[in-house]
Amino acid sequence: MATEALTLSGVDAYYGDSHVLHDVSFALQPGRLLGLLGRNGAGKTTCMSTIVGILKPRRGDIRLFGESVAGLAPDVIARKGIGLVPQGRRTFRSLTVRENLVVAAQPPRHGEAAWTLDRVFALFPRLKERQAQLAGSLSGGEQQMLAIGRALMGNPRVLLMDEPSEGLAPQIVAEVGRTIDRLKAEGQSIVLVEQNVKLTLNLADEVVIINTGRVVFQGSARELEGNEAVISQHLGVF
Amino acid sequence: MMVQITSAQAAILAVNSIALGGLLFLLSAGFSLIFGLMRIPNLVHGSFFMLGGYFGVTFLDRGVNFWLAALLSAAAMAVIGGLIERFLLRRLEGQILPQVLLTLGLAFIIADICLMVWTGDPWQPSPPPELRGTAQAFGMFFPLYRLAILGVAVVIAIALWLMVDRTRLGAMIRAGVDDPVIARVMGIKVSQLFTLIFCLGAALAAFAGVMGAPYLSVYPGLDFEMLPLALIVVILGGTGSLLGALVGSFLIGFLYNFGQAMFPDLAYVILFLPMVLVLVLRPQGLFGRVEA
Ligand SMILES: Nc1ncnc2c1ncn2[C@@H]1O[C@H](COP(=O)(O)OP(=O)(O)O)[C@@H](O)[C@H]1O
Numbered sequence A: 001m002a003t004e005a006l007t008l009s010g011v012d013a014y015y016g017d018s019h020v021l022h023d024v025s026f027a028l029q030p031g032r033l034l035g036l037l038g039r040n041g042a043g044k045t046t047c048m049s050t051i052v053g054i055l056k057p058r059r060g061d062i063r064l065f066g067e068s069v070a071g072l073a074p075d076v077i078a079r080k081g082i083g084l085v086p087q088g089r090r091t092f093r094s095l096t097v098r099e100n101l102v103v104a105a106q107p108p109r110h111g112e113a114a115w116t117l118d119r120v121f122a123l124f125p126r127l128k129e130r131q132a133q134l135a136g137s138l139s140g141g142e143q144q145m146l147a148i149g150r151a152l153m154g155n156p157r158v159l160l161m162d163e164p165s166e167g168l169a170p171q172i173v174a175e176v177g178r179t180i181d182r183l184k185a186e187g188q189s190i191v192l193v194e195q196n197v198k199l200t201l202n203l204a205d206e207v208v209i210i211n212t213g214r215v216v217f218q219g220s221a222r223e224l225e226g227n228e229a230v231i232s233q234h235l236g237v238f
Numbered sequence B: 001m002m003v004q005i006t007s008a009q010a011a012i013l014a015v016n017s018i019a020l021g022g023l024l025f026l027l028s029a030g031f032s033l034i035f036g037l038m039r040i041p042n043l044v045h046g047s048f049f050m051l052g053g054y055f056g057v058t059f060l061d062r063g064v065n066f067w068l069a070a071l072l073s074a075a076a077m078a079v080i081g082g083l084i085e086r087f088l089l090r091r092l093e094g095q096i097l098p099q100v101l102l103t104l105g106l107a108f109i110i111a112d113i114c115l116m117v118w119t120g121d122p123w124q125p126s127p128p129p130e131l132r133g134t135a136q137a138f139g140m141f142f143p144l145y146r147l148a149i150l151g152v153a154v155v156i157a158i159a160l161w162l163m164v165d166r167t168r169l170g171a172m173i174r175a176g177v178d179d180p181v182i183a184r185v186m187g188i189k190v191s192q193l194f195t196l197i198f199c200l201g202a203a204l205a206a207f208a209g210v211m212g213a214p215y216l217s218v219y220p221g222l223d224f225e226m227l228p229l230a231l232i233v234v235i236l237g238g239t240g241s242l243l244g245a246l247v248g249s250f251l252i253g254f255l256y257n258f259g260q261a262m263f264p265d266l267a268y269v270i271l272f273l274p275m276v277l278v279l280v281l282r283p284q285g286l287f288g289r290v291e292a
């Protein structure tokens, strides 16, 4: 069996005394896209924060291509190859577009095609036009592209995207969707956190649903598509 | 209440204001970067200035060249600053209040050690020989050394600006000021930046302490005279902003000198009132950015 790109096994995470993630386990296969769904406050962002090292898991293990990264510092985890597109984009507002990309650059791992400034600009021509502008002056859609480009500059082995469609116009959501599709086609392993069920089902191979910090569904996108009971119980949408 | 001054006096006050502004910039540039990146007012910063001054006068006493003495003092203080950051502040990472109290405690410790080593007498070295004279302009004489302080401050300001604004390292520092958590998640070694900025800030403060010694002299209590000035400069200019530190420094240089000469009874009001106004009306400082 090939090594999984990313595995969480039995992860518990807390904010102080507040127990947010309970025994969370799932696995992402290399080159696949795993959709992580759940209502507002379910614990999706907490899950991302725990994977990237902002929050230390109290129990359980997190492995990147077989190597444990649980408890490491965020910058060490980033260098090992986990990239994050944070919820709310969180671009460095007082840096230019170009600087946002340059500061996040990491050398590529051996034998993998490297993300460079030029390649990110080819993917998002709008960022190239605006490269000298401050990130804080960009529109929401442009900031999302910048947040994605910034994460790619780290040449991640696994890319985590936390609600990249949040707060964007339908047209821009479709564009973000096409970008994700393209990254997937290039073999990028991706965890996509979303509340947009339709977008997720279109893109995902596997889907995990969490509710109040526990995994309540795990299966293929096909399986979930036909299971309206699960969708309405845990996501509250039809 | 207001003391009348002649235009000749005003010219001298202006030169003194500019010299003090230059020193304050060297002091507060590091203070501001530390505040921006580490989110703590480094209360030991005035002590770096004073201790740097004492190091400098000690080297000068041994016959070391003035500029070499300033550089040696800055290098020594960079090492001390680095040790403080790595071995003391680092242990309290993320705990703002304990970190601030630690820097305050260190300031008192350094003050006592300085009193013990350098006694309570003021040390006032001569300026470097090439800068002992005066320059004549507009029919008046200006002390060369005070003008030189301005020149040095401007050169260092430009070098710092190039570093912070034009290099990848500088962009990483600004990213850390913007959003330290996400900067780490993007692979930036923010802890190493903390150490670097702390060393740099300590070195600049010490360099300023030596530069200021022929003008202000070095004496017990200099640390806690300089610290509030750095604090006001950074509150006026906005934390983490070099331009803010520059403008704030010269503003305070002028307010301090002209305030004391023209409104001796109200010197502190004139110094602290702008700070209070900025805190109330524009808390991010004149050049600071509103937190997102
Ligand atoms: N910094 C924090 N401190 C304390 N509690 C938090 C913090 N962030 C999130 N929470 C709580 O953790 C739970 C999960 O939040 P989150 O992971 O942000 O959910 P989601 O991303 O699925 O909307 C919520 O109950 C939220 O209130």
Ligand SMILES: [Mg+2]
Pocket (backbone or CB within 6 Å): A044, A045, A046, A087, A162, A163
């Ligand atoms: Mg969230």
